Each structure stands twice: as structure tokens, then as C-alpha cells.
Amino acid sequence: MKILVIAEWQKDTLRRVSLEIATKAASFGDVEVIAVRSRGGGPGEDQGRYTPVAWSSAVAEKAKASGAQLVLVGATLNGRDLAARTAAKLGWAYAADCTEVTPKDGAVEAKRPMYAGKVRATVKVPLPAIVSVRAGAWTLPAGASAPSVTEIAPAADDPRLAFERFEPTASSGKRVSLAEARAIVSAGRGMKGPENWKLVEDLADALGAATGASRAVTDAGWRPNEEQVGQTGKTVTPDLYVALGISGAIQHLAGMTSSKVIVAVNKDPDADIFKIADYGIVGDLFEFVPAFTEAVKKIKGNG
Amino acid sequence: MRFLVCIKQVPDSTVRVKVGSDGRSVASEGITWSISPYDEYAIELALERKDADPGTIVSVVTVGPARSRDALRQALAMGCDDATLVNGPEDLAGLDVAKALAGVVTELKPDVVLCGKQASDDDQGLVGPALAEALGWPHVGMLTKAVPAGSGIELWREVEGGHEVWKATPPVVGLVHKSEKEPRYPSLPGIMKAKKKEIPEKDLAGLGVTPGAAKIEVVAMEPPPQRGGGKIFKLDGDPKGVAEQVAKALHEEAKVI
Numbered sequence: 001m002k003i004l005v006i007a008e009w010q011k012d013t014l015r016r017v018s019l020e021i022a023t024k025a026a027s028f029g030d031v032e033v034i035a036v037r038s039r040g041g042g043p044g045e046d047q048g049r050y051t052p053v054a055w056s057s058a059v060a061e062k063a064k065a066s067g068a069q070l071v072l073v074g075a076t077l078n079g080r081d082l083a084a085r086t087a088a089k090l091g092w093a094y095a096a097d098c099t100e101v102t103p104k105d106g107a108v109e110a111k112r113p114m115y116a117g118k119v120r121a122t123v124k125v126p127l128p129a130i131v132s133v134r135a136g137a138w139t140l141p142a143g144a145s146a147p148s149v150t151e152i153a154p155a156a157d158d159p160r161l162a163f164e165r166f167e168p169t170a171s172s173g174k175r176v177s178l179a180e181a182r183a184i185v186s187a188g189r190g191m192k193g194p195e196n197w198k199l200v201e202d203l204a205d206a207l208g209a210a211t212g213a214s215r216a217v218t219d220a221g222w223r224p225n226e227e228q229v230g231q232t233g234k235t236v237t238p239d240l241y242v243a244l245g246i247s248g249a250i251q252h253l254a255g256m257t258s259s260k261v262i263v264a265v266n267k268d269p270d271a272d273i274f275k276i277a278d279y280g281i282v283g284d285l286f287e288f289v290p291a292f293t294e295a296v297k298k299i300k301g302n303g
Numbered sequence: 304m305r306f307l308v309c310i311k312q313v314p315d316s317t318v319r320v321k322v323g324s325d326g327r328s329v330a331s332e333g334i335t336w337s338i339s340p341y342d343e344y345a346i347e348l349a350l351e352r353k354d355a356d357p358g359t360i361v362s363v364v365t366v367g368p369a370r371s372r373d374a375l376r377q378a379l380a381m382g383c384d385d386a387t388l389v390n391g392p393e394d395l396a397g398l399d400v401a402k403a404l405a406g407v408v409t410e411l412k413p414d415v416v417l418c419g420k421q422a423s424d425d426d427q428g429l430v431g432p433a434l435a436e437a438l439g440w441p442h443v444g445m446l447t448k449a450v451p452a453g454s455g456i457e458l459w460r461e462v463e464g465g466h467e468v469w470k471a472t473p474p475v476v477g478l479v480h481k482s483e484k485e486p487r488y489p490s491l492p493g494i495m496k497a498k499k500k501e502i503p504e505k506d507l508a509g510l511g512v513t514p515g516a517a518k519i520e521v522v523a524m525e526p527p528p529q530r531g532g533g534k535i536f537k538l539d540g541d542p543k544g545v546a547e548q549v550a551k552a553l554h555e556e557a558k559v560i
Contacts, residue, residue, distance in 0.1 A: 049467070052432065053441050077462060080428055081444045081478075088398060088433035093517040096427045114524070115329065116423050118320040122523040129517070160472045161441035164457070168465035177463045183559070207560060225447065225481055226461055231316050231423065232340050232481065240559040251316055257527055261557045263549065269535075276530040278557065279549055283538030291546035298547075299554045 001029035001103060001127075004068040006059060006083075007149055008076060009035060014146055016180055017074035017135040022147045024138040025072055028103050033147045034062060036154050048154070049163055050078040056085040057155035063090060068128070070108060072101070075132035076179060083132045093129040097235075099137045099258075116231040117254040135180045136237050169224045176210045178227065183240040186212035186229050186256070190245015190266060190285055194222035199289045200244060206296040207240065214246045230255035244285050248273030265289065304451065304473070306349040306361045307413035308383070309404050309434065310342035312374035313424040322524045329424075329524070338374045341419025343486035345479035348449050349417055350382045350487065356451075360384050364407050366391040366400045372502060379497035380489030387411075389505045396518035397425075399507070401433035406510030408438060414473035415456060420444060420480050428478075435476035442476040443469050449477060 003025050007018035014022075018033075025031045036055050037048060059082065063071055071086070073079040075097040087094035099120075100111040108125040125131060178184065185204040191197065197211075204211045211227060218228040229236055231251035241259035246252060248264075248271055256262070257276055264277035265285045274280040281288055314320055314329065315337040323330040338346070346363065353359040363378040365371045366389040375386035389403050408416060416438075421428035435442035448459035452470065460467045461480055489497070507514060534552070536545045553560045 051441075052435070052444070056432075056436075077445060081432060084427075084429045084432035085436055085442070087429065088401065088436035091398065091517060093519055094397070094427070094429050095519045096421075096429065109522075110519075112426075113527075114425055114521075115314065115320045116316065116426065117527065119322060119329065119524050120527055121327075121521045123519040124522050125519050126517060129519075158441040161443065161475060162470050164468045164470045166465055166467055167459070219485070226463070232344075240553070240557075250319065257530065261553065261559045262530070262533075263553070274533070274535065276533075278530070278533040279552060280533050280535040281538065281545060281549060282535060283542070283545075287542040288538060288546060291542040292549060295543075295546040295550035296560060299550050299560060 001070060002066060002068045003029050003031045004063055004066055004071045005031055005033045006071065006073040006079070007033050007035045008074060008079065009037070014149070015074060015076070016140065017076060017133070019144060019146065020135070020138045020140050021072050021074060021133050023140060023144045028070070032066060032068070032150060034150045034152055037151045050082070051154065051157050051161070052081055052085045054154035054157040055082050056089055058152050059086045060089040061155070062152055070127060071130040073130070073132050075134045080132050083130045087130040090128070093126050095123055095125045095129065095131045098131055098133050101131055101133060113235065113258070116251070117235055117257060134237065136182070169226065175204065178210045178212055178229070178234050178236055181210035181236070182238050183207045183209035184212050184229070184236055184238045185209045185242045185244065186214065186246060187217065187244040188214035188246035189216045191217070197223070199286070203242065203289055203293045203296070206293045206300065207242070209240070209242070212236070214252050215249070243273050243277070244289060246273055247271045248276070304352065304356070304359050304415065304456070305411070305413045306352065306359065307408060307411055307416045308342065308345045308349050308361065308363045308378070309416065309418045309430070310346070310363055310365050310374055310378060311339045311419070311422040311424070312336050312365065312367055312371045313339045313422055316340055316423060322526060327521050327524050336370060336373060338377055339419050339422045339424070341421060341423070341479055344482040345417040345419050346378055346381055346383065347482040347484060347486040348446070348479055351482070351484070352449065352451070353382065362387070362411055362413065364389065364404065366395065366403050368393055375502055376497050377489065379500050380493045381487055382493055386500070386502045387505060388502050389507065389510065391507055395514055396516040397427055397429035398433050398516035398518070399512055399514045400430050401437050402512045403507055403510050404430070404434050405437035406512065407505065415449070416474070416476045417446070418476065418478050420478040431476060431478040438474070438476070440474050440476050441471065442478060443471065444478040445480045446477040447481045448483065
């Protein structure tokens with residue numbers, strides 16, 4: 001089977017999720033890795049600004065010309081948007097945000113979360129199809145080499161839509177993005193106020209983690225929306241999820257329950273978050289977190 | 304300006320979803336149905352434009368079974384001007400839903416079409432982009448703000464580290480991630496007014512849609528892997544000792560640090 005993998009660049013390297021997919025897809029058949037690159041990308045624009053019309057047209061043309069039966073792309077912000085519009089353009093089946101993909105009996109079987117992660121579905125995807133795959137669904141083998149990438153140019157853009165400017169989020173910094181982070185420190189109302197976030201950030205720095213937040217916190221404006229984990233925020237599956245002062249509303253749990261290891265700190269021993277935690281710490285997070293940050297640093301320091 | 308908001312009725316987000324006896328769908332007993340959360344944000348964004356300019360018209364449409372009428376009624380009670388129900392089976396392909404919606408767009412001629420970025424049942428996020436494709440319109444995803452600017456509209460798209468601001472000359476499709484304010488509750492006069500409104504029905508054939516587009520099929524469903532039985536630590540006046548135990552466990556047992 002001929003498979004097209006759509007890769008995304010981040011500066012000069014492929015995104016990790018693109019590497020994961022390209023590496024795994026090689027076991028399904030004959031893989032060609034492509035990336036769309038716009039001309040004249042400005043500073044910070046790794047591969048030019050994504051625009052749905054121009055990119056989906058280019059990818060659809062390439063998919064048709066290549067004879068591919070299956071197109072795989074990372075379920076990133078742009079990846080999901082591009083995949084959906086391209087599937088519509090081609091009239092192909094589409095499965096979003098899959099955690100497993102297996103070619104089977106002339107079709108593809110995929111697993112994907114539904115109902116905001118409250119159930120896991122196995123779906124049959126008729127070919128030809130486009131499938132977006134969640135970051136971390138496939139473990140990248142040690143020493144996996146970067147594939148060669150065919151670059152394609154975007155088609156013409158729709159003149160009715162023009163990029164105007166970028167408005168950075170005030171508090172966004174150097175940290176890894178939530179969607180691809182292997183460790184996340186998330187905090188909730190138990191932090192008592194935005195002025196206490198240094199505790200969260202210090203622990204995140206010690207762990208090399210991204211920072212997340214509960215909906216209560218982003219709704220209160222303590223943290224930017226993009227940090228929200230849960231049903232109307234991001235669904236995450238890191239190796240380590242640390243929940244500080246989060247009680248565990250069902251909508252929050254739906255967004256993080258597939259994390260490999262969950263650590264929860266809460267002063268309420270009956271908090272729902274403890275029902276899914278691998279390590280639960282009952283007590284005052286303001287006492288525990290600084291000590292924990294030091295302990296993590298000590299272990300990391302000893303390698 | 305004329306807005307059309309496309310919504311879907313889904314199990315309320317506070318419902319504990321259970322797998323049904325057939326093992327490949329969700330048990331329907333005890334479900335409370337609501338407007339999908341992202342669609343509620345889309346309604347709020349449109350109604351905020353109407354608050355600012357009363358000449359704005361906000362229409363709402365859904366494709367779904369008869370019970371979806373309640374979701375439309377709810378949207379009218381929030382302040383939408385009119386509603387259309389397209390009768391369609393629950394398992395209609397997303398691409399066919401998009402074609403049906405495109406038919407309604409052609410009749411109502413809105414300047415801006417808003418959809419939630421995905422419905423919180425199948426979480427596919429297919430219908431919005433597919434609708435834009437069916438119409439031949441551009442679309443902007445991850446929308447958090449829509450502000451009229453000159454003859455066009457500014458659309459804010461949330462991305463890593465901030466927002467891209469796009470200027471659209473309508474028509475355009477926006478896929479809503481969030482509104483700045485929480486979606487409003489229906490007011491009592493709103494509810495009374497909504498009760499009196501007619502909700503016209505359309506069928507797929509009348510919109511030129513013959514179902515049969517490519518789609519995925521759910522063959523099995525299971526609850527997420529059960530968790531629990533974790534270790535519980537109590538601080539008991541020794542945060543340092545507990546912190547060291549937990550860090551050690553994460554390093555040696557869980558091997559995540």
C-alpha cells in the first residue's frame with residue numbers, strides 16, 4: 001500500500017509527531033513523506049503560515065497524483081484542520097485524533113477517543129482515507145533517523161482571507177507545547193491566585209514539563225486559555241501528569257485520564273482526582289510542591 | 304451582518320457516558336441532551352455581535368433526529384432569531400451533513416457561518432472544514448473572537464503562544480474554540496419568545512443530498528482503561544520526606560523522571 005505522510009517542520013527539524021508517524025508507517029507499506037512549505041515565511045514561521053485552502057489543495061493534488069490509499073498526519077492544530085478539509089476535497093473517509101492505526105483486510109482499523117475521552121472507540125476506516133494521529137501514539141524508537149522529505153508548494157490562496165498580525169499571549173514563554181509535552185504540571189483553583197504560579201513553573205522547569213490549568217483557572221483569567229486541559233480545552237497523554245489543587249471535575253479527567261502516570265496533590269482526601277491518580281498526596285500543596293521541586297532536582301541532578 | 308450557527312445536540316458534558324449493550328454505541332438511558340459546548344461558544348460569539356449591532360441576524364441550524372429540535376429551541380431562547388431543523392439520521396456521514404448544511408447556507412445567504420470546532424460526541428472536527436469546502440469558502444479554525452472591521456471581519460485564531468488575526472471579506476466559515484464570555488443562559492422572556500417560534504423542517508432530498516459519502520464506522524467501544532489503586536501519601540508534617548518518597552517512586556518504579 002502506498003502511504004503519504006504529511007510532516008510538519010518546527011524550525012529546521014521535523015516535529016516529533018511527524019517522525020513518530022513516518023517511522024511507524026514504514027511498517028505498513030511504501031511511504032512518501034511530504035511537507036508543504038510556503039515562500040516568504042517570516043520570523044518564527046517555520047514553514048510559512050498555514051492556510052487551509054492553499055494547503056489542502058496542494059495536498060489533495062499530491063495525494064491523487066501519488067496513488068496513495070492512506071494519508072497520515074499528526075493530530076496537531078494545523079494537522080487536524082488540514083486533514084479534515086483535504087478529506088472533504090477528496091471525498092475520502094477521515095478519522096481524527098487516532099491513538100492506534102492498523103491496516104486490516106483492505107481497510108484500516110483505528111482506535112480513537114470519543115465523547116471527550118470518556119470512551120475509546122475502534123473504528124473501521126474504508127480506503128482511501130486520511131487519518132490524523134495523536135502525538136505519542138507511537139513510541140519513537142531510539143536512534144530513528146529523519147526520513148527524506150519531499151517539499152511541495154501550496155496552491156493559490158483564497159483572496160477573501162488575509163493574515164493580518166500575530167498577537168502573542170503575554171505569559172507564554174519558552175516552555176514546550178502542551179500537546180506534545182512528555183510531562184505536564186497542571187494546576188487548579190487550589191493555587192488560590194495567579195500570583196502563586198511561580199510554584200507551578202519551578203516544578204515544571206525541574207521536570208522539563210509544560211504547564212497546564214483547569215478550566216476554573218483559565219475562566220478566571222489566571223492563566224491563558226491555551227493552557228486549559230479538559231473537555232473544552234486540550235486532551236493530553238503525557239508520560240507524567242502532575243495535578244496541583246485540581247479536584248477532578250469529569251470534564252477535566254476526560255482530558256488527561258490517558259496519561260501514563262498521574263500524580264495528584266490536593267488537601268481534600270475525597271477529591272475525584274485521587275480515584276485516577278497513581279500517586280496521591282493529601283495535604284497542603286504550598287508545603288509539598290517546593291519540597292517536591294527540590295527532590296526532583298536532586299534526582300535529575302544525580303542523573 | 305448575517306450569521307448562521309451550525310449546532311449539534313450531544314450528551315451533556317456532565318453526563319457519565321456508558322457503553323451500550325451492543326458494545327459499539329453509547330447507552331441512551333439517562334442521557335441529558337445539550338448543545339455541544341463548542342457550538343454554544345459559537346452562538347455566544349454571534350449573539351455578542353447582535354448585542355453590539357441589533358441589525359445583526361443570527362440564525363441557527365442543525366442536522367439530526369427529531370430530538371434535536373430541543374437544541375434549536377434552546378438556541379432561540381438564548382437569543383437567536385430563527386432556527387432550521389434538517390431531518391437526518393444519527394449516523395449520517397460528516398461529509399453528507401456538510402452538504403446538507405451547504406444547501407441551507409445557499410438558501411439563507413449568511414455572511415458568516417460559525418460551527419463549533421468539533422462536536423463533543425464523535426470529536427471528529429470534520430463538518431466545519433467540509434462545509435467550507437462544499438461552499439468553496441475559506442475557513443478559519445480555533446476561533447476565539449470575531450470583530451467587524453471596516454467592510455470585513457477580524458477572526459482571531461488561537462495557536463501555540465498567541466493568536467493569529469485574520470481579516471476576512473465575507474463570506475467565510477469560522478470554527479469556534481471558545482468565546483471570551485461564557486455562553487449566556489436563556490432569559491425568561493427569551494424562553495417565552497422561543498416557544499412561540501416556528502421551526503421549519505427540511506429533509507435531505509430537498510437539499511439535494513443523497514446519503515452515501517465515505518465515513519468511518521464504529522465497530523467497538525469501551526470505557527478508557529480503568530485507573531485507581533494508586534498510592535496515597537499523607538503529609539503529616541513531613542513534606543520533605545513525602546516529596547522525596549514520591550520523587551523516588553517516580554524515578555525508580557514509574558521511571559518517568
